[in-house]
Amino acid sequence: MNEIKAPKGTRDIFAPEIYKWQYLEGAIRAYYGKFLYQEIRTPIFEHSELFSRGIGDETEVVQKEMYTFKDKADRSLTLRPENTAAVVRAAIENKLFEAMAPLRFYYIGPMFRYDKPQKGRYRQFHQFGVEVFADDSPQVDAEVIFSAVDFLKKLGIDQIQLDLNSVGCPQCRPAYLQTLRQAARAEEARLCPDCRRKIDGNPLRIFDCKQPGCAEASRSFPLIGDHLCAECRDHFAAVRETLSWMNVPFRLEPRLVRGLDYYTKTAFEVTSGQLGAQNALLGGGRYNSLIHELGGPDMAGIGFAAGRERIILPLEHLEAPGPKVLFVAYGDTQWLAHAVQLAEVLREEGYPVYIDYQGRNLKKQFKKADRIAAAFTLVLGDDEIKSGSVSIKNMASQEQVKISLKDLNEWLKKNY
Ligand SMILES: [Zn+2]
Ligand SMILES: [Zn+2]
Structure with a gap:
């Protein structure tokens, strides 16, 4: 009989590696407990519509990477490719906006994307993340970012780099996107077919493309930072000021846009020079329209998601011993x-x-x-x-x- 193997892009995790995972999970609980985050566990699969509406129909994730299937009653279901949309759904459905305060959640669990497996990247991968609702103050952005960087440092990860940007809001982004579309159309010949399609959809995502022609062309594109409305500008300035109070060094990265449609204002990414090419540890940002778009109140949100496989990589030498028997x-x-x-x-x-x-x-x-x-x-x-x-x-x-x-x-x- 043929040996049955785990599906491509998945893996088994067991001792002694599992001790590191347990250590990491314990560290997340202890650390985020100090900021009054509560754990939330949402289903592994959701109605597909949640992700097409929440993440955006035009995104790479929704178009190419989701594990979507029909169940026996012909419902379209999707293995969660990320967890923010689900946490928002859970908060709306369970009326947590009324019942709980402060509205701060963390989650730990598997996510699924039909991606090309490579070192530290799997089709079933694991994230931990946090979400804060109902607080639009720039200090919360800074606190969330501080916690992410501080947590990674306390785990012993070094060469940490924080990249920061503001991606605007529904007031200022549409006008900027028009300017960006014009610039992109002028360079259309140099763009890859994927990016040509992005011009009419979300041209911001051209900045994410790794094709040399696209990267080259996008260098001359107008930047969102020069087109922010007064509110976004003030918010971003206050985030940066608060980060400086907290002694969190950052690099302004005007082309950082994040892959998902729902981000507004602050966007950030944390990488580590310890990791080589696949160096992203976590990314996140503010999403002030998402809750309303998914049928909830008009309420602010901010969060990040971190890849646990990536965080485990630089922890190779972590002493996470098993039980002392x-x-x-x-x-x-x-x-x-x-x-x-x-x-x-x-x-x-x-x-x-x-x-x-x-x-x-x-x-x-x-x-x-x-x-x-x-x-x-x-x-x-x-x-x-x-x-x-x-x-x-x-x-x-x-x-x-x-x-x-x-x-x-x-x-x-x-x-x-
Ligand atoms: Zn704005
Ligand atoms: Zn491209």
């Missing part, structure tokens, strides 16, 4: 009951405990303890049972002590 061994099967009871007591105390039930001799149990990298092996043999004690071997140093069972807890507190 106590291995309970018994000298003879007649002491198995004692061993089982000791294991239970130790687990009650919070220790990870392993016991081998195969009734093998002590030598083989010690071998097993080595194989599972136990920290200590606790032996109950004839002597120990008779004297109400236990022998403890430190598996790393090979040191051995024999102590009274009633002192075990004290001993573990000191030596574990």
